[in-house]
Amino acid sequence: MSMKRRDEFDRRAWLAEQDLTHLEEVYLRGLMFLDRRFRLVDYLEVMEDMYYKINLQLPKSHTEQYNLDNKFWYWYPLYSLGLLTLLAYIVAAVTGALLGFYYAPSVAGDPADAYSQMLFIMGDLDFGFMLRSIHRWAAQFMVAAVFLHMLRVYFTGAYKEPRELNWIIGVILLVLTIGFGFTGYLLPWNQLSFWAGQIGIEMALTTPIIGEWVDELIFGGSEPGQPTLMRMYILHVFFLPFIVTALIAIHIGIVWMQGIAEPH
Amino acid sequence: MTDETDQTRTDGGGQPALPPDDKTPTWHERKARKDGLARLTYEYFERGRLEDQRLRQESDYIERDVLGFPTWPHETIRNLSIGSFFVGMIILLAATLPPHFGDEGDPSVTPEVILPDWYLYPAFGVLQLDPINPSLALLGGDKLVSDELYGVVATGVLVGVLVVYPFVNKGAARRPVEEPFWAAVGMVGLSFGFTISVLSIDQLVADRMTGMTAPLVFDLTFIAPVVIGVVTYAVLRAMREGYMYELNRRYYRLRPPR
Numbered sequence: 001m002s003m004k005r006r007d008e009f010d011r012r013a014w015l016a017e018q019d020l021t022h023l024e025e026v027y028l029r030g031l032m033f034l035d036r037r038f039r040l041v042d043y044l045e046v047m048e049d050m051y052y053k054i055n056l057q058l059p060k061s062h063t064e065q066y067n068l069d070n071k072f073w074y075w076y077p078l079y080s081l082g083l084l085t086l087l088a089y090i091v092a093a094v095t096g097a098l099l100g101f102y103y104a105p106s107v108a109g110d111p112a113d114a115y116s117q118m119l120f121i122m123g124d125l126d127f128g129f130m131l132r133s134i135h136r137w138a139a140q141f142m143v144a145a146v147f148l149h150m151l152r153v154y155f156t157g158a159y160k161e162p163r164e165l166n167w168i169i170g171v172i173l174l175v176l177t178i179g180f181g182f183t184g185y186l187l188p189w190n191q192l193s194f195w196a197g198q199i200g201i202e203m204a205l206t207t208p209i210i211g212e213w214v215d216e217l218i219f220g221g222s223e224p225g226q227p228t229l230m231r232m233y234i235l236h237v238f239f240l241p242f243i244v245t246a247l248i249a250i251h252i253g254i255v256w257m258q259g260i261a262e263p264h
Numbered sequence: 265m266t267d268e269t270d271q272t273r274t275d276g277g278g279q280p281a282l283p284p285d286d287k288t289p290t291w292h293e294r295k296a297r298k299d300g301l302a303r304l305t306y307e308y309f310e311r312g313r314l315e316d317q318r319l320r321q322e323s324d325y326i327e328r329d330v331l332g333f334p335t336w337p338h339e340t341i342r343n344l345s346i347g348s349f350f351v352g353m354i355i356l357l358a359a360t361l362p363p364h365f366g367d368e369g370d371p372s373v374t375p376e377v378i379l380p381d382w383y384l385y386p387a388f389g390v391l392q393l394d395p396i397n398p399s400l401a402l403l404g405g406d407k408l409v410s411d412e413l414y415g416v417v418a419t420g421v422l423v424g425v426l427v428v429y430p431f432v433n434k435g436a437a438r439r440p441v442e443e444p445f446w447a448a449v450g451m452v453g454l455s456f457g458f459t460i461s462v463l464s465i466d467q468l469v470a471d472r473m474t475g476m477t478a479p480l481v482f483d484l485t486f487i488a489p490v491v492i493g494v495v496t497y498a499v500l501r502a503m504r505e506g507y508m509y510e511l512n513r514r515y516y517r518l519r520p521p522r
Contacts, residue, residue, distance in 0.1 A: 076342065080343065083343060084350050088350075088354065091351060134355060134358040137354050137358040137361075140381075141353075147383070151454065155450060156438055157443075159429065160434065160438075163430070164431060181383055181384070188365065191369055196379075202412055203416055223371065
C-alpha cells in the first residue's frame with residue numbers, strides 16, 4: 001500500500017475527459033479546490049434546500065390573491081420606507097467611515113482636538129464639508145424614515161400576529177437609532193454638543209439606585225469631558241454599528257421569512 | 265451460525281459490528297426511537313408536516329414556481345428609482361443646506377437655548393412636564409420624584425407601551441377604518457409626540473407667535489391630541505358607516521327584501 005494519498009473520485013481524469021470552455025474549466029478547478037478542502041458536497045443539499053425555500057416556495061401574497069396590484073402601487077412609497085432607512089444607514093456608514101480618518105476624539109489642546117479637527121474637516125479638507133454635510137443629512141433622513149416606517153406599520157396593522165417579535169426588534173432599532181443620533185451629536189464638541197451631554201448626564205444621574213453607576217458607565221463622569229467624548233465615540237463607531245447592523249439583518253431576515261404584510 | 269454472529273466478539277475477528285443493510289434504521293426510525301423532549305419535538309413537527317401535506321392535497325390552489333410581483337425587473341427597478349431619488353435628495357440637501365457649526369464647547373458659558381437634535385425634542389419635552397409631576401402634601405409639597413427622573417420614567421413608559429402594543433391590540437383587522445378606536449389612539453400618540461416636541465421649545469413659540477403664552481402651549485400639548493383623536497374617531501366611524509352602507513346596498517340589490 002503506497003503512502004501517496006489517493007483521490008477516490010479521480011477528479012483530474014474526469015476533468016480531462018470533459019469538453020469545457022476556458023471559463024468553465026477555471027470555474028470547475030476553483031470548485032474542486034474548495035470541495036477537496038471543505039467537502040462542499042456535504043452542504044450541497046442544505047444549500048439547495050435553502051435556495052428552493054427562498055426562491056420558489058414563498059406564499060402567495062395577499063396583493064396577488066385579491067388582485068390588489070393595480071390599487072397597491074401608489075401606496076408603494078410608504079412600503080419602501082424600511083428600504084430607505086437602510087439606504088440612509090449605508091450612506092451614513094460610508095461617509096462616517098471616511099470622516100473617521102480625520103476625526104480625533106480628544107478634548108486636549110485649545111481649542112479641543114475634536115473641535116479643531118472638525119474645523120479642519122470643514123475648512124481645509126477636500127470635500128470634507130460635503131462629507132460631513134452628507135453624513136448629517138443621512139442621519140436626519142434615517143431617523144425620519146424610521147419614524148415614518150413605524151407609523152406606516154402602525155396604521156396598516158402590520159405589527160399584528162405573526163409579526164409581533166419583529167415589531168419589538170423595530171422598537172429596539174428605533175431607540176438605538178436615536179442613540180446613534182445622540183452619540184454623534186456630541187462628537188463635534190461645540191456648545192450644543194457639550195450642553196446636550198450635560199443634560200444626558202443629569203438625566204442619568206437622577207435614576208434612582210443605579211444612577212451614578214449608569215452615568216459612570218455611559219458618560220464617565222458628572223461633567224462632560226475626555227471620558228464622555230471617548231465613550232460617545234466608541235459607542236458611535238464601534239458598539240452601535242455592530243449591534244444595529246446585526247439587528248437590521250435579523251429584522252430584514254424576518255421580513256423575508258414572513259413576507260410583507262399587505263393591507264387588507 | 266446465527267448464535268455466532270449475535271455474540272459480541274472481543275478478538276476483532278468475524279463479522280464487523282455494523283448492522284446488515286436491511287437492519288439499518290431509517291431516518292424515521294431513528295427519530296421515532298427517541299424519547300423525552302426530542303420525541304416531543306419530533307412529534308410536533310411531524311404532525312405539522314402531515315397537516316401541511318393534507319391541506320395541500322385537499323386545496324384547489326395551484327402551486328406555481330413564481331408568485332407575486334416579480335423581483336426582476338419590476339420590483340428591482342421600482343426600488344432602484346425610489347432609492348436613487350432618495351439618495352439624490354440626501355446629497356442635494358447636503359449641498360444646499362450644510363449643517364450649522366457653533367462655538368467650541370465651554371462649561372463656563374451657558375448658551376441661551378439648549379436643544380438636542382429634533383428627534384430628541386419629545387424626550388426633551390417630557391422633561392418640561394414638571395407642572396403635572398405629582399407633589400405630596402405629606403412631604404410638605406415636595407415632589408415624590410425629581411423632574412428629570414419623572415422624564416426618564418415617562419420615556420420608559422412610552423417605549424414599554426410600544427413594546428407590548430401588538431399583544432394588546434390583536435385581531436385580523438388591518439385598515440384604520442376597521443378599527444377607528446385604535447387608529448384614533450395612534451393619532452393621539454402621534455400628535456402628542458408632536459405637541460410635546462413643541463412644548464420643549466415653548467419659550468421660543470411664546471416669543472415668536474402672537475397670542476401664545478407658555479401656559480397656553482402647555483395646555484394645548486394635552487388638549488390638541490385629544491381633539492385630534494376624537495376627530496379621527498368620528499371621521500373613521502363615518503367612513504365605516506359609508507362602507508357598510510355601500511356593502512348593504514350591494515347586498516340588498518342582489519337579494520331584495522321580500
